[in-house]
Amino acid sequence: MALIRSYRLTPWLPLLIVGASLGYAVTVVTRLPWWTLFPIAALWLTLGLKLRWGAPQRERYKPVWPWSLVPLSLLGIYVYLADSFGNVDLGAVFFHLQAGMTDHGGGGKMVIAALYVLTMLALLISITWMARRDPRWRLTERFFALALLAINPLLYGLGQRSAAIVTDDGEWLDRRYVAPPTAMRSDDPPNLLLMYLESLERTYSSDIFGDAYADLEALGERGWVFEGVRQMDNTGWTMAGMIASQCGVPLMPAGLLHDTQFEPLTQVVPGVNCLGDVLAGQGYRLSYLGGASSQFAGKGLFYNGHQFQTVKGKEDWLAKLDDQQYVNSWGVYDDTLYSETEREIRRLENEDDGPWAVVNLSLAGHSPHGFPSQTCIDRQGDFDGQDILFSVKCSAWQARDLIERLEAEGLLDNTLVVLQSDHLTMRVPVWDQLTALDRDNTLIMLGDGLEPRRIRRNATMLDVFPTLLEAMGMTLDEHRAGLGVSLLGDRSTLTETHGLDVLNERLREETALQHRLWEGLAPQRQNATPSPTEQVVETPSDAPLEVENVSR
Secondary structure: OHHHHHHHOOOHHHHHHHHHHHHHHHHHHOOOOHHHHHHHHHHHHHHHHHOOOOOOOOOOOOOOOOOOHHHHHHHHHHHHHHHHHOOOOHHHHHHHHHHOOOOOOOHHHHHHHHHHHHHHHHHHHHHHHHHHHOHHHHHHHHHHHHHHHHHOHHHHHHHHHHHHOOOOOOOOOHHHOEOOOOOEOOOOOOEEEEEEEOOOOHHHHOHHHOOOOHHHHHHHOOOEEEEEEEOOOOOOOHHHHHHHHHHOOOOOOOHHHOOOOOOOOOOOOOOOOOHHHHHHOOOOEEEEEEOEOOOHHHHHHHHHHOOOOEEEOHHHHHHHOOOOOOOOOOEOOHHHHHHHHHHHHHHHHHHOOOOEEEEEEOOOOOOOOOOOOHHHHHHHOOOOOOOHHHHHHHHHHHHHHHHHHHHHOOOOOOEEEEEEEOOOOOOOOOHHHHHOOOOOOOEEEEOOOOOOEEEEEEEEHHHHHHHHHHHOOEOOHHHEEEOEEOOOOOEOOHHHHHOHHHHHHHHHHOOHHHHHHOEOOEOOOOOOOOOOOOOOOOOHHHOOOOOOEOOO
């Protein structure tokens, strides 16, 4: 009882909890170093004790429930997401909830989430304690609650998406959509090896990261290197990056458009033709191989639904492992994946039954610290479990090693090899250095007749799709497919014409493109053709075919 009475009469503990929580939140949402939480907490505690917060001279206890408890909880969710992933993307949250998170590799994040919950409980208890014992807190925390609601980016994002329902023009992007072509120029179309390097953005080529990216730089000297491939909204996680670069559209989650909102998705973007659909129409044999589970985030649904005949992930590799313990929290290591990739390409080559396309997705560069394989550890030395640059170097080297092994066997003759990051990396130990730079994605193409060339364009992952099709010999109308523009042509991309901020703003207002993506899972969309009494007015720069010549 004495201890309880002591706590009730002592405000320093709740003040310390509030101050430490405030300091930590500030370091997460800003670029301040982590240690600044201590002076922030100390300043808060000093100010609180000096002003006798929680212990006024005339204390009047009142059993109230503070208004700020719910706003604080919502802000806590945002801070957790920002701390875990860097940039908070509501689209990613909604999509993963609906597409499924079976066999996710975020076991460590579950522990962190539990600690966050405990911290939030302590914070809410502290705020309640202060409000019940200090009338000044009871008065001011009401205004504090309103301020918390106003500054919470989560609620701001939800408000923007809700506003899209009643926007005057919710089909700005949809009017610019161009279906991909089906005609090949060549009688001997090339094979395709498309390697997604998890989170391995081109920004790592900066000198401040040493030689972590050196092996990809060496590969780039032999082919085409694309610079300036930015990240627009709804393309910043693995499935979104894949869909953007293979379908030319941002991944707008089905959300409430899904007829059965509380059931998992059965298809992923069924309303648009993607790389698999185009290549299947040309007689390609298609394979997707991933180190993580193909059931996670709808990867299997996407590839099976877009005509890939072979779709394999962690669950397919485990039974083949000589050492069943040689796995990480997400799946198999990249040396295992690349051995299976080599085996798959050899199988396809031996069948000699038309061109093939193999897509794979690595794991080594996954945030926050990566998953370097034992092959890399044998080559690079011990991994401390924290150094993401160790993992980046491992990922780059293993990709180069696979390509060189396949080339030595002649398995990449008449093959276009594409190496690209699936998205910019999420929060990692070098986050502050990365975010201080001008960030862009990796995109490298190698193949017969591709002379070394650097192409710098203001582009997004949407533009990878038509660029890939043209590099494979397909003829594109105006160099366009999906919402993208080929970086090999002379037409302006949407980013060059309008800017990335405008694209992101239009995306938040868009409804028609969302209906297009989920055609069949969403209610029938209204006819976009205006009636005789209606007129759609656009400025010349807004016209659907506003792409312009790009001077070189």
